[in-house]
Structures are given as structure tokens and as C-alpha cells.
Amino acid sequence: MNPYRYSLAYAQELDRDDHLRRFRNRFYFPKVNGHEVIYFCGNSLGLQPKAAKDYIEEDLKIWAEQAVDGHFDSPKPWFTVHKRGKEALAHILGAKEEEVVAMNSLTANLHALMVSFYRPKGKRTKILTEAGAFPSDMYLLESQVKYHGLSPEQTIVEIKPRAGEHSLRTEDILAAIRQEGEELACVMMAGLQYYTGQLFDMEQITKAAHEQGAVVGFDLAHAVGNCPLELHSWGVDFAAWCSYKYLNSGPGNVGGIFVHERHANNAQLPRFAGWWGHNESQRFNMEKGFQPMSGADGWQMSNGNVLGMSAHQASLDIFLEAGMPKLREKSLLLTGFLEYLIREISGDSGMLEIITPADQEQRGCQLSLLIHKGGKAVFDDFYKNGIVGDWRNPNVIRIAPTPLYNSYEDVYRFAKVLEQSLSKFT
Structure with missing residues (x-):
């Protein structure tokens, strides 16, 4: 009933x-x-938390009164601004704190992660994704494949719903993974499909791809802050998201990444290095020789946008309180x-x-x-x-x-x- x-x-x-x-x-x-209004558009842009202004003004005050000293000698040092949100992000994503970090923007983050995790070699070149993915992901995958000198048409495998259906069946996704087998290098798809609203079974997808020797990453733009996630226990290799939808951090604000702890200190993974990903205890030695931070922090490139991070934190603290x-x-x-x-x-x-x-x-x-x-x-x-x-x-x-x-x-x-x-x- x-x-x-x-x-x-x-x-x-x-x-x-x-x-x-x-x-x-x-x-x-x-x-x-x-x-x-009746606002049912948090899947595109979340509402502004009233506390965001206070959070931003706190850092504006530090900037006004301390200027450059705000990096180290303020109540909330900017040098570690990326660490403020780790507890909340770990809770929201079902991850360990060292596996997540707020940084950059969604597509930039996915590109950075694909540099590390999409490593086509021999016949293992293919990427599997859902048909009708968000355009940014389509362009991302096309350009990544071309960067390696491969053909998008022959390399990117798109799974479509059955005739007359709108959603993908999990069994069909898993069958496609098995069918590609040793030719599959990477599964990179949405966690939740933006157009249909379908939440994919990321745990089963990850397990099936790993059984075929492929890595797995997810675009969580529409899943983060919306759906229950357990990225660590599911064994997902990498993921990225934006924070301006369900995470309510403001238009175009900071994104974030997840990198599973088994990759935390893998020196064999190539990456596009930057100053903020370098060993923070030696960062100001200003020397050659990149030494990545452990965990997701090692994929950072630049210092965080402090004012954007402040708005982000205003919402993250609400998520921690609500659960x-x-x-x-x-x-x-x-x-x-x-x-x-x-x-x-x-x-x-x-x-x-x-x-x-x-x-x-x-x-x-x-x-x-x-x-x-x-x-x-x-x-x-x-x-x-x-x-x-x-x-x-x-x-x-x-x-x-x-x-x-x-x-x-x-x-x-x-x-x-x-x-x-x-x-x-x-």
C-alpha cells in the first residue's frame, strides 16, 4: 500500500x-x-548558505589585517586551507581523509587524474563510458585518447540503454566490461547520469573492471552530496566532482578529487606536478626534484582559492552536522x-x-x-x-x-x- x-x-x-x-x-x-520560489534546481546550482558571507568575511578580515602573514600566522592559516574540508568530504564520499582534497575544477581534475590512471599500452587501450555522457566528459575522453595518438571512434566504448529503455541495466554494463576484457584500460563514467538521473552501481562496476585488469574512475558531479557513497570500500581508483551543485559552495567554485589509498605513494604513476603537491615540509626550499605529498594531496598543483574555499566550508559544515x-x-x-x-x-x-x-x-x-x-x-x-x-x-x-x-x-x-x-x- x-x-x-x-x-x-x-x-x-x-x-x-x-x-x-x-x-x-x-x-x-x-x-x-x-x-x-520552489527551488528544485540544486542539481545545477545549490542555494547559498547564509553562513557563506561570514566565512568569507573572516578570511577577508585576515587579508585586510595581516595580508601575507595570513598564510601562516592567522587563526586559520591559508597554507593549510585545503585541509579544512577533509573531514566533511571524507564523510560525504565514504573515504579516508588522506584520499580526498578540494582543488581546481571538475574537468581539470579529471584530466589530471587521467594522466595518471589512463595508461594505454599494447592492446589494452579502451575506455568504457555511458552513452550520452555530459559534454565535458565526452570532450575530456576524446582529447585524452587523441593525446595518446589513438582514435576516439575505435577506443571509446559507449554503452547505450536497450531499445525502448531510458536507463542502463547494470547487467549490461558488467557484460560490456567483460566483453572488452584485456583490451579495457579504464572505465570512466558518471556516478549519476545527469540527464536521466540514474545512479549507477559503482561497487559492482568497480569490481568487474578490476577483474579485467582495468582501472575505474567516476565523475561524481551529480552524486556527491546527493547519494550515499563508499568510495574507499568499493575500491574505486579515482574520482572527481564539482561543489556548486548539491554541495552548495557557489557558482564555479572549487572541485575535488578522490584517490584510493593504495595509490597514495605509488611513484610509478605519472602526474602533472605542481608546487602545492610537493612535500609541504620542503616546499619553501624552492629546489628541483618533485616529491609528491602522500595521498590525494600529491595531485594538487596550486595553492587553494581561499575565498572560494571559505564559501565551500560554510556548506560542508552543514553536511557534517546533518549527516x-x-x-x-x-x-x-x-x-x-x-x-x-x-x-x-x-x-x-x-x-x-x-x-x-x-x-x-x-x-x-x-x-x-x-x-x-x-x-x-x-x-x-x-x-x-x-x-x-x-x-x-x-x-x-x-x-x-x-x-x-x-x-x-x-x-x-x-x-x-x-x-x-x-x-x-x-
């Missing part, structure tokens, strides 16, 4: 019982036509409620189709709605009525109720707007 009900009183009852509801007041909500298990618990209920209402309202109208897996274990916050009638006019109508979602060509609206700051009443109010839109476009 379905536990959900389509009523405002029921939504408000769920909100009263929500142990995470206090976090909603720690974020700013934008307005449309003078009214606070990923509790966030996941609410996320399942919140998105489950959304799915129930969409199906109740749309019925057999033929207007839309949910292409995100119905299995909760195969998704995060996001539901992707394939629009069959009305096209972008439906999305525009949502916006006019105070719903901020995300349009993706050719005909998908992504809706992502985020457990840190969205409420069950938000979901109910969205349903009322959907009901109104259905009457216009069917």
Missing part, C-alpha cells in the same frame, strides 16, 4: 516530523515576481512523494514520462521528466508559477527536491502547478 497522500495537510504533517527541517532556514531562496545517512533517508521520502504526486496527476494524459529509475536504489534526489506534450512551454509555465527546475534539450525537465533545504510542502505546491499545467497542454 502506498504510504503517500495528495493533500496539503499530509505534506505539512511530514514537515512537522522532519528532523532536518531546521536546515531550510540556513539558505537564501531566490524570488520570482516578488515571491519566494549523509539522515539526508539520504529524507531524500528517499521527498523524491518518493514527488514521484507519487506526478503519477497521480499525470495519469494517462500522455503529457510526460518519468525516465529516472523507479527503483530508489538507482536514483538520488532528481526525477527527469520527458515532456511529450507542450515542450519547453511546460517548463516556462512552471517558472512563471514560481517553480525553478532545469530544462535539458531536447525535451527533459529535471526536478530535484533537495533534503537540506526543500520541504514536503514544496513538493505539494509543485504538484498543484503541475496539475494546472496539465490542463493547459493536454
Whole structure:
């Protein structure tokens, strides 16, 4: 029996019982036509934590009063700014602190990691990824393959859903890995597919690839801060992410990387070295001879953007306080409620189709709605009525109720707007 009900009183009852509801007041909500929006676009840009200003101003004050001395002689020395977020990142990613570090940006980080982990040799050259990957990943893989003098068409293996299906079956991914066998050098794919919202079984994918002698990396842009991750225990070799989506650290802000501890001190792994990846105890000796830091820190190239890191930390501290298990618990209920209402309202109208897996274990916050009638006019109508979602060509609206700051009443109010839109476009 379905536990959900389509009523405002029921939504408000769920909100009263929500142990995470206090976090909603720690974020700013934008307005449309003078009214606070229902913000379901954390999968594209997370809301601003109200504390971000205070965190940034603290470092601005140090800059104003101490200038260069802020690097070493301030309450929060900038020299170690990259260490501030390690506890939270380790919690969010299911990793050890030495395996994670905030640095650079997503695609730059993936390129740096591919330099180390994509090492085509002999017949072992192929990279396996999902078809329809985010463009940055497509371009990344194409350029990496060309850098090694190989053909993208012959080297990059893209797995597509079966005919008539929108999601990839785990069994098909594993079969593709086994089929490539000794020719497979690397699996590099999304942890959560940006368009469909499908969460991949990273544990099984990693195990299958390792059995074939390949390395495994994930783009976690849409998974980090959204879905439960256990990168260390799954044995993932490397991963990278951005922090401006579910991690709410601000537009274009710092990314991050994970490198499994078994690679922490592997001198055989080539890398693009930089000053901040060098042994910090000897960094200011200013000498030749790169000596990488242990763990993920050894892949750093430049010192951190302090003001960006400050905004990042404002959100990371909220994640530590809330805890990923509790966030996941609410996320399942919140998105489950959304799915129930969409199906109740749309019925057999033929207007839309949910292409995100119905299995909760195969998704995060996001539901992707394939629009069959009305096209972008439906999305525009949502916006006019105070719903901020995300349009993706050719005909998908992504809706992502985020457990840190969205409420069950938000979901109910969205349903009322959907009901109104259905009457216009069917």
C-alpha cells in the first residue's frame, strides 16, 4: 500500500516530523515576481548558505589585517586551507581523509587524474563510458585518447540503454566490461547520469573492471552530496566532482578529487606536478626534484582559492552536522512523494514520462521528466508559477527536491502547478 497522500495537510504533517527541517532556514531562496520560489534546481546550482558571507568575511578580515602573514600566522592559516574540508568530504564520499582534497575544477581534475590512471599500452587501450555522457566528459575522453595518438571512434566504448529503455541495466554494463576484457584500460563514467538521473552501481562496476585488469574512475558531479557513497570500500581508483551543485559552495567554485589509498605513494604513476603537491615540509626550499605529498594531496598543483574555499566550508559544515545517512533517508521520502504526486496527476494524459529509475536504489534526489506534450512551454509555465527546475534539450525537465533545504510542502505546491499545467497542454 502506498504510504503517500495528495493533500496539503499530509505534506505539512511530514514537515512537522522532519528532523532536518531546521536546515531550510540556513539558505537564501531566490524570488520570482516578488515571491519566494520552489527551488528544485540544486542539481545545477545549490542555494547559498547564509553562513557563506561570514566565512568569507573572516578570511577577508585576515587579508585586510595581516595580508601575507595570513598564510601562516592567522587563526586559520591559508597554507593549510585545503585541509579544512577533509573531514566533511571524507564523510560525504565514504573515504579516508588522506584520499580526498578540494582543488581546481571538475574537468581539470579529471584530466589530471587521467594522466595518471589512463595508461594505454599494447592492446589494452579502451575506455568504457555511458552513452550520452555530459559534454565535458565526452570532450575530456576524446582529447585524452587523441593525446595518446589513438582514435576516439575505435577506443571509446559507449554503452547505450536497450531499445525502448531510458536507463542502463547494470547487467549490461558488467557484460560490456567483460566483453572488452584485456583490451579495457579504464572505465570512466558518471556516478549519476545527469540527464536521466540514474545512479549507477559503482561497487559492482568497480569490481568487474578490476577483474579485467582495468582501472575505474567516476565523475561524481551529480552524486556527491546527493547519494550515499563508499568510495574507499568499493575500491574505486579515482574520482572527481564539482561543489556548486548539491554541495552548495557557489557558482564555479572549487572541485575535488578522490584517490584510493593504495595509490597514495605509488611513484610509478605519472602526474602533472605542481608546487602545492610537493612535500609541504620542503616546499619553501624552492629546489628541483618533485616529491609528491602522500595521498590525494600529491595531485594538487596550486595553492587553494581561499575565498572560494571559505564559501565551500560554510556548506560542508552543514553536511557534517546533518549527516549523509539522515539526508539520504529524507531524500528517499521527498523524491518518493514527488514521484507519487506526478503519477497521480499525470495519469494517462500522455503529457510526460518519468525516465529516472523507479527503483530508489538507482536514483538520488532528481526525477527527469520527458515532456511529450507542450515542450519547453511546460517548463516556462512552471517558472512563471514560481517553480525553478532545469530544462535539458531536447525535451527533459529535471526536478530535484533537495533534503537540506526543500520541504514536503514544496513538493505539494509543485504538484498543484503541475496539475494546472496539465490542463493547459493536454
